[in-house]
Amino acid sequence: MNIIGIFSESFWYIAPILMSLTVTLTGAINKMFGTTNATWKQITSWLVGIALSIIAYFAGVISFGQPQWLGVLMLCIVVGLSSNGLYDIPTIKAFINSLFPTTIAKK
Secondary structure, X not given: OOHHHOOOHHHHHHHHHHHHHHHHHHHHXXXXXXXXXXXXXXXXHHHHHHHHHHHHXXXXXXXXXXXXXXXXXXXXXXXXXXXXXXXXXXXXXXXHHHHOOOOXXXX
């Protein structure tokens, strides 16, 4: 399994954009439906983040190494964690880098 292609620079460029879109769309959806329950707000955020990640992949905005399904899954997780305010992207990137030190270009 070539994990290097999954966590490319384009991955870390697209993830914050998707996170911002997720937060914006989730806010609009929650306002439209009058959602006040925090759990439903988080579920909506996860679903929107997953949908945007999959759309970005199929639109060709981001490409991954093999296996591609793992790259899409990792993008969904990173976008979901960051859009729910659980972790920020630099923290997630540092954690991934500590697990796989050769996967991310050091900048």
